[in-house]
Amino acid sequence: MKVLLTGGSGQLGRALRPALAGLGEVIAPPRAGFDLGQPAALAARLDALRPELVVNAAAYTAVDAAEDDRDTAFAVNADAVDALARWAARHGVPLVHFSTDYVFDGALGRPCRESDAPRPLNVYGASKLAGERAALASGARALVLRVGWLYGPNPGNFLATMLRLLAERDEVRVVADQFGTPTDTGFVAAAAVAALRDCLVRDAGWGLYHLAASGATSWHGYAVEIARQATARGLPLRCAARAIVPLASADWPTRARRPADTRLDTSLFTRTFGVAPPNWRRRLAAVLDSWSPFPT
Ligand SMILES: NC(=O)c1ccc[n+]([C@@H]2O[C@H](COP(=O)([O-])OP(=O)(O)OC[C@H]3O[C@@H](n4cnc5c(N)ncnc54)[C@H](OP(=O)(O)O)[C@@H]3O)[C@@H](O)[C@H]2O)c1
Numbered sequence: 001m002k003v004l005l006t007g008g009s010g011q012l013g014r015a016l017r018p019a020l021a022g023l024g025e026v027i028a029p030p031r032a033g034f035d036l037g038q039p040a041a042l043a044a045r046l047d048a049l050r051p052e053l054v055v056n057a058a059a060y061t062a063v064d065a066a067e068d069d070r071d072t073a074f075a076v077n078a079d080a081v082d083a084l085a086r087w088a089a090r091h092g093v094p095l096v097h098f099s100t101d102y103v104f105d106g107a108l109g110r111p112c113r114e115s116d117a118p119r120p121l122n123v124y125g126a127s128k129l130a131g132e133r134a135a136l137a138s139g140a141r142a143l144v145l146r147v148g149w150l151y152g153p154n155p156g157n158f159l160a161t162m163l164r165l166l167a168e169r170d171e172v173r174v175v176a177d178q179f180g181t182p183t184d185t186g187f188v189a190a191a192a193v194a195a196l197r198d199c200l201v202r203d204a205g206w207g208l209y210h211l212a213a214s215g216a217t218s219w220h221g222y223a224v225e226i227a228r229q230a231t232a233r234g235l236p237l238r239c240a241a242r243a244i245v246p247l248a249s250a251d252w253p254t255r256a257r258r259p260a261d262t263r264l265d266t267s268l269f270t271r272t273f274g275v276a277p278p279n280w281r282r283r284l285a286a287v288l289d290s291w292s293p294f295p296t
Contacts (some may be wrong), residue, residue, distance in 0.1 A: 004051035005032060006084075007058030010079060011152040012098065015185035016057055019193045023053065031058075036080035037072060037133035039042055046087045053196075054088055055096040056081060059128070064255035066124040073094030073123050078130035085138030094141040094206075096196055099132040100125060101180060101212075106259025111216075113265045114146075114208050122256035136208060143199055143270075145192055145211045149222075150210070151183035153287060159221070162226045163291075166237045166244075176220035176246030179261045181212040184283045193274045205272050213280035220246045229288050289290065 001024030007013040008028025020026045027049065033046055036058050046054075059077055060066060066073040081097060088095040103118035104171035120126040135142045151157040159182075165172050191211055198203040217225065227241035249258065266277050 001052045001110055003053045003055060004049055005055045009157055010057055011154045011157060011187045012150060012188060013057040015152055015189035016055060019189040020055060027206050031235045036076040039075055039079035039083045041084045041089050042080060042083040051093060052242055054084055057098055063124045064121060070123050071261060073127040077127035078134060081131035082134035085140045086140060088140035089138045095135060096192060097135045098142045099144055099146045099248050100128045101146060101262035102259060103129040104259055104262050106261045111263040111265035114210060114268055121259055135143050141206045143196055144208045147183060147188055147211050148264060149180045149182045150185055151182060162217050162223050163230060166227055166239045169239050171243055171245060171247040172239045173247045174220040174223040175249050175252050176218045177249050177260060178180055178258055179218050179263055179265060181215055181216045182222050183213045186215060186285050188279060194275055209269040211269050212266055212277060213283050214277040215280045216263045224236040225284060229285055233288055269295040
C-alpha cells in the first residue's frame with residue numbers, strides 16, 4: 001500500500017511514520033512538496049502521487065496566531081481537508097484525519113462525546129471543525145480522530161516547555177482552571193493505526209471518534225506531575241512541584257479564548273476498536289523514561 005502522510009515533520013507525524021510503516025511504503029513530503037495552504041493545487045499533486053491511503057497529520061496548529069490569520073487557518077485546516085477528502089472519495093482511497101478537542105466550548109461539565117454539539121471558541125477550533133465536517137461529508141471512507149493536549153519527545157509542547165521552565169526558574173505559574181487529558185503521540189499513532197487496520201479489514205467502523213489517554217487533569221496538575229516525575233528521575237529542577245503556582249485563566253490572557261473543560265469521552269473508540277486508553281500518568285512516565293527530545 002502506498003501511504004501519503006502529511007505533516008510528517010510534526011509531533012504526531014513523527015510518531016505516525018513508523019506506526020504506518022507496517023502498512024506499506026510511507027511517503028511524507030515536506031510542506032514545500034505538498035502545501036496544504038494551496039488547497040486548489042492538491043488534487044493535481046494527489047493525481048501525481050497516487051496514494052492508496054491518505055493520513056493527514058498536517059494542520060495549522062498555532063492557536064493564538066490563528067486569531068489574526070483566519071484565511072490561512074481555514075485554508076490548511078478546512079479547505080485543504082475538503083480537497084484531500086474529495087479526492088479520496090473520487091478514487092476510493094481511505095482517509096485518516098485528526099481533529100481537536102477545541103471544537104468544544106468546554107462548558108458541559110463532563111467528558112465530551114462525539115454526539116455533543118461542537119461550539120468552538122476560537123478560529124483554530126472553528127477551522128478544525130470545518131475540516132472534520134468536510135472529511136465526514138465527502139463520501140470517503142474517513143476515520144476522523146479528535147485528540148487533544150498532545151505531547152511527544154519533541155520541543156515545543158507543554159512537557160518540553162515545562163521541563164525547561166522548571167529547570168530555569170524558582171517559581172512557575174500555570175493555569176489551573178482548564179481541564180483535559182495529556183496524551184502522547186506514541187499512543188495516538190498506535191491506536192490510530194490499530195483502528196485503521198480494523199476499518200480496512202471489516203470495511204466498517206469509519207467515522208468520528210474521540211481518542212485520548214484516560215484520566216484528566218488541569219494544566220497546573222499536569223505541570224505538578226511533570227515536576228514530580230522528573231524529580232523522581234533525578235532531573236535537576238530549580239522549581240519543585242510544590243512551588244508551581246496555580247493561576248486562573250483570567251490572570252493569563254491569551255489572544256485566543258480556550259475552553260475550560262475538554263475532557264474527551266473515549267468509550268465509543270474503545271467499544272468499536274477494543275483499545276482501552278492507558279492512564280496519562282503512566283504514559284508520561286514511559287515518555288520520560290526515554291526522554292531525549294529530537295532536535296528542531
Ligand atoms: N498539539 C496538540 O495538542 C493538538 C491538540 C488537538 C489536536 N491536534 C491535532 O493533531 C494533529 C497533529 O498536530 P501536531 O501537534 O502534530 O502538530 P504540529 O506538531 O504543529 O505539526 C503540524 C504539521 O503540519 C505541517 N503543516 C503546517 N502547515 C502546513 C501546510 N500549509 N502544508 C503542509 N504541511 C503543513 C507542519 O509542517 P512544517 O514542519 O513545515 O511546519 C507539521 O508537520 C493536527 O490535526 C492538530 O490539529 C493537536
